[in-house]
Amino acid sequence: MTFDPEQLRSHQWYGTDGLRSFSHRARTRQLGYLPEEHLGKPVIAILNTWSDINPCHVHLRDRAQAVKRGVWQAGGFPLEFPVATLSETFQKPTPMLYRNLLAMETEELLRSYPVDGAVLMGGCDKSTPALLMGAASADLPAVFVPAGPMLPGHWRDQVLGSGTDMWKYWDDRRAGLLGDCELAELESGLARSPGHCMTMGTASTLTAAAEALGVTVPGASSIPAIDSGHDRMAAASGLRIVDLVREDVKPSRILTREAYEDAVTTVLALGGSTNAVIHLIAMAGRSGVRLTLDDFDRIARTVPVLANVRPGGRHLMEDFHFAGGLPGLLSRLTDLLHLDRPTVNHTTLREQLAGARVHDDDVIRPREKALAAEGGLAVLRGNLCPDGAVIKHIAAEPRLLRHTGPAVVFDDYRTMQRTIDDPALALTPDHVLVLRGSGPRGGPGMPEYGMLPIPDYLLRQGVRDMLRISDARMSGTSYGACVLHIAPESHVGGPLALVRTGDLITLDVAARGLRLEVSEEELAGRRAAWTPPPPRYERGYGALYSEQITQADTGCDFAFLAAPGRVPDPYAG
Numbered sequence: 076m077t078f079d080p081e082q083l084r085s086h087q088w089y090g091t092d093g094l095r096s097f098s099h100r101a102r103t104r105q106l107g108y109l110p111e112e113h114l115g116k117p118v119i120a121i122l123n124t125w126s127d128i129n130p131c132h133v134h135l136r137d138r139a140q141a142v143k144r145g146v147w148q149a150g151g152f153p154l155e156f157p158v159a160t161l162s163e164t165f166q167k168p169t170p171m172l173y174r175n176l177l178a179m180e181t182e183e184l185l186r187s188y189p190v191d192g193a194v195l196m197g198g199c200d201k202s203t204p205a206l207l208m209g210a211a212s213a214d215l216p217a218v219f220v221p222a223g224p225m226l227p228g229h230w231r232d233q234v235l236g237s238g239t240d241m242w243k244y245w246d247d248r249r250a251g252l253l254g255d256c257e258l259a260e261l262e263s264g265l266a267r268s269p270g271h272c273m274t275m276g277t278a279s280t281l282t283a284a285a286e287a288l289g290v291t292v293p294g295a296s297s298i299p300a301i302d303s304g305h306d307r308m309a310a311a312s313g314l315r316i317v318d319l320v321r322e323d324v325k326p327s328r329i330l331t332r333e334a335y336e337d338a339v340t341t342v343l344a345l346g347g348s349t350n351a352v353i354h355l356i357a358m359a360g361r362s363g364v365r366l367t368l369d370d371f372d373r374i375a376r377t378v379p380v381l382a383n384v385r386p387g388g389r390h391l392m393e394d395f396h397f398a399g400g401l402p403g404l405l406s407r408l409t410d411l412l413h414l415d416r417p418t419v420n421h422t423t424l425r426e427q428l429a430g431a432r433v434h435d436d437d438v439i440r441p442r443e444k445a446l447a448a449e450g451g452l453a454v455l456r457g458n459l460c461p462d463g464a465v466i467k468h469i470a471a472e473p474r475l476l477r478h479t480g481p482a483v484v485f486d487d488y489r490t491m492q493r494t495i496d497d498p499a500l501a502l503t504p505d506h507v508l509v510l511r512g513s514g515p516r517g518g519p520g521m522p523e524y525g526m527l528p529i530p531d532y533l534l535r536q537g538v539r540d541m542l543r544i545s546d547a548r549m550s551g552t553s554y555g556a557c558v559l560h561i562a563p564e565s566h567v568g569g570p571l572a573l574v575r576t577g578d579l580i581t582l583d584v585a586a587r588g589l590r591l592e593v594s595e596e597e598l599a600g601r602r603a604a605w606t607p608p609p610p611r612y613e614r615g616y617g618a619l620y621s622e623q624i625t626q627a628d629t630g631c632d633f634a635f636l637a638a639p640g641r642v643p644d645p646y647a648g
């Protein structure tokens with residue numbers, strides 16, 4: 076196929092005879108470019124989530140230069156667009172509130188500017204799904220550049236995982252085992268370079284999912300953020316996107332049902348974050364693919380956990396990278412993957428994985444030495460979660476996987492924080508901690524409250540896990556017997572709103588059941604007496620969010636963004 080520059084979308088901005096094209100060319104001279112530097116070349120938007128406030132993306136300001144280098148060399152014209160940064164640590168109440176905002180920004184920038192293709196730079200948790208959701212909706216050729224994991228943490232003789240070890244040492248602190256000096260040292264040791272969390276948290280899970288979907292260059296997702304290889308990967312992505320434009324390979328060609336199923340398989344084999352369930356469902360929705368909780372449960376029953384990476388395993392992302400990275404992992408799952416589908420690099424995934432190998436069998440396990448025979452995720456149903464809930468059971472103490480206990484209910488996170496350590500509650504390890512008001516609408520934004528803290532007096536007795544239930548999410552670096560994403564959430568009148576302290580709750584992971592042991596008559600009475608909480612926002616983005624947000628089982632997209640149909644191109648329309 077020969078490439079005709081007049082077929083470029085950007086040609087309508089730059090190449091026609093009219094006044095508008097004249098003005099766009101004049102304004103490009105104003106930017107300092109010669110006509111021969113850009114006319115007739117694919118315009119590549121580099122969407123950069125760099126910010127001074129985002130430690131996971133702080134290196135992306137420089138890294139964009141490597142992407143540009145690649146684009147120039149391939150004969151494209153790179154233009155960098157700063158877009159919203161979603162910092163998992165700093166943004167409150169949770170960046171999940173803003174995932175759809177970045178998705179919307181991505182889609183609309185790509186559509187409204189003279190763009191032929193895009194390089195998407197992100198990695199901290201929600202930024203990956205947000206960028207890919209927007210790119211899927213805009214459906215212009217796109218390559219994702221993952222931010223890359225930070226270096227492993229260190230403290231004294233310990234190797235630390237961001238997130239995971241923060242929770243662990245904070246529990247030690249609450250149990251009275253750590254002093255101020257130790258804590259100050261830990262502050263400097265937990266996260267010691269730019270890059271996203273280097274455990275198998277939400278960031279590593281979702282960037283791996285992006286690679287499995289086929290929208291990164293091969294092996295991209297595990298390259299440490301500050302490794303020179305990360306620069307080379309960025310340049311390779313810049314080179315590749317220009318050809319993708321010339322070949323007219325759009326996300327709709329790559330992001331198929333098969334690709335999403337393979338992403339689910341990947342997430343499960345990684346023992347990845349539960350957040351991936353919500354994000355992949357939302358991303359698939361943008362690609363016109365109906366991915367459901369049942370798909371996750373079905374696939375989870377066939378996929379072994381092979382990545383021995385924290386929090387489920389022992390190692391960190393750097394180890395995973397040198398053990399072969401995602402291509403290595405996928406090379407051990409070929410019978411479970413759709414090998415004939417295309418990626419942005421190869422005609423088939425089979426070709427892309429040719430030659431992929433594992434170099435360390437402890438980090439990426441062979442099938443017969445899997446960490447768990449089944450994927451670390453189960454979808455639960457029952458009268459407490461008619462539309463489903465999820466649990467990452469490999470991260471829980473086995474005694475809790477089949478458990479009945481009395482509920483102790485907290486209506487919101489602040490109340491829980493204030494009262495959880497009060498010995499008057501007289502909690503035992505068999506109690507079931509219930510948090511509500513933390514779902515997509517009630518949270519708002521479904522904050523990562525799902526790993527409810529264990530009372531300090533129980534920690535001091537050595538208790539490290541309890542059954543916890545909520546309509547919240549959980550950080551990918553968290554662990555424990557936490558039932559999450561209960562749908563519908565309590566804020567919209569889901570059965571979670573009807574639980575009372577003292578009610579018995581039964582979890583049975585093998586049977587995929589979650590039951591509130593209260594009679595239907597009693598629940599009907601409670602339902603009749605329930606009054607909906609007042610709206611959280613009277614105006615602004617929060618009001619739009621509350622009006623449009625969908626429940627966890629359908630991915631928490633905005634209804635108007637998830638809707639099928641197309642938006643006219645501003646010039647072609």
Ligand code: FES
Binds near residue numbers: 199278
């Ligand atoms: Fe950004 Fe963990 S805080 S990835």
Ligand code: MG
Binds near residue numbers: 238277
């Ligand atoms: Mg996280």
